Amino acid sequence: MKKPKLFIGHKIREARLKNQMTQKAFAEALNVSTSYLNQLENNQRHVTAGILLALAQTFGLDLKTLGGRESDILFNELKEASKDELSHLSEITERELALAVKHAPQFAAAYSQLYKTANQLKHSLIEFDQAKADLGLFPTPYEEVRDYYHSIDNYIDEIDKEGEKLSQITHDPTLPIFDRLQKYLQDTHQIKVIFGGSADYPNSIRYFDTSTKTLHLNPSLPRSSQTFQIAFTIALIEQDQLLDQILSKLEFKHEESYQICRIGLANYFAGSVLLPYESFLERARLERYDIDLLRHHFGASREQVCHRLSTLQRPGNLGIPFFFARIDQAGNITKRHSATKLQFARFGSACPLWNAHQAFSSGSEIIRQLAQTSDGEQYLSFAFEVQSRSGGFKDPVRRHALTLGCEVSYLKQIVYGDGLDAKNEDNFDPIGISCRTCERKKCHQRSIPPSRHQFNVNINQRNLLPYEL
DSSP states (O other), rough: OOOOOOOHHHHHHHHHTTTTHHHHHHHHHHHHHHHHHHHHTTSSSSSOHHHHHEEEEEEOOOOHHSSSSSHHHHHHHHHTTSSSSSGTTTOOOOHHHHHHHHHHHHHHHOOOOOOHHHHHHHHEEEHHHHHHHHHSOOOOHHHHHHHHHHHTTOOOOOHHHHHHHHHHTOOTTOOOOHHHHOOOOOOHHOOEEESOSSSOOTTEEEEEETTTTEEEOOTSOHHHHHHOOOOOHHHHSHHHHHHHHHHHHHOSSSEEEEEHHHHHHHHHHHHHHHSSSSHHHHHHHHTTTOOOHHHHHHHHHHHHHHHTTTTTTTEEEEEEEEEEEOTTSOOOOEEEESSSSOOOOSSSSTTSGGGGGGGGHHSSSOEEEEETTTTOOOOEEEEEEEEEEETTTTTTTEEEEEEEEGGGGGGGGGGGGGTTOOOOOGEEEEESSSSTTTOOOTTTTOOOOOOOOOBBBTTTTTOSHHHHH
């Protein structure tokens, strides 16, 4: 059987560079011409037994490593990787893999190692999920539902259009939307709206008594919230089959997730009734996404407007892709949606350098920030505080910061970008997802070292942080 020709150009080049020799000097040492050596290094000529021997004798190369076994191993590794969807090599032929090993062996080896690392990480995550399942630490029902909305860019076309349809049916410019929906509920479903809790649930925000066909609303709620609760009730009555259809396609691990998601879908419907997609987006563009002008025009709350702005991803008529988050005073993110690359912390508090935290000291005033994440993406972020009280003076007041933002490429389309200089890198504050995942080494607000990152502790020196990354 004829022995295959051996091409080891990269090995010859490595040996020459290791010895810091020019092609001319190296060729002389091997007793070949410079042009012949150049052809060998570029795999245009196969190596002969005489060249192999000269490499071994003159430069101490191990013949075992030059016999092609390394190339065979590398080729087999890439071939094996190509069978895994994780590698994205399924469309690559064996001939192309062989050419990569032959002409770009270092790149092929680096890719093979990258695949091995990714595969190990994949299995580690599987084991981690299994361990969490064994300990009862799987994503909570609320986290499961949040992940679902994130996976669909927080836009659900079927529900959005159904809500928009109801908004058109009930449209009457002479009546506020609350009166229109209240009348629709009474005329279509014979359901009466009463302000005040029932005997069994006196302090509830909303209680629908199916036996008496009565919807009880808390009289302390703002009118925008009362309107939202009516639209929510209509969703449960009229869109029940559509909600079931959507939920049947989901694979949640918790039974509670389905009920939470049903509530979320009904909330989505209510938002699309109060702020119908086409007219809302048209008005948002006209007002340059001014939150207060939009809430006055549609009779909605600031939070309702911000939430709706984060859902404007209808195919064929896209709005600006916003991220939206609601944060409590401890820094926990209690609501999050993102149509951008920006991701929010799943564990722990949000980045302390994010302007959302400052909103608690700025009240209802909208504060702005140019921010850059550790991956180099730049954003405009604007935030403000909202307070809600469901009772009298002695009842607790809930305080949250709401933040909305987008990539700086949309700066000129948004009123909150006016006067900000995004061309100057010094105007951007460095922010991260959370200290646990942020790789920035010189952050003065860091609370803990990033996970999976080595750090040093010097007992004889104390800097701003008690450790050095």
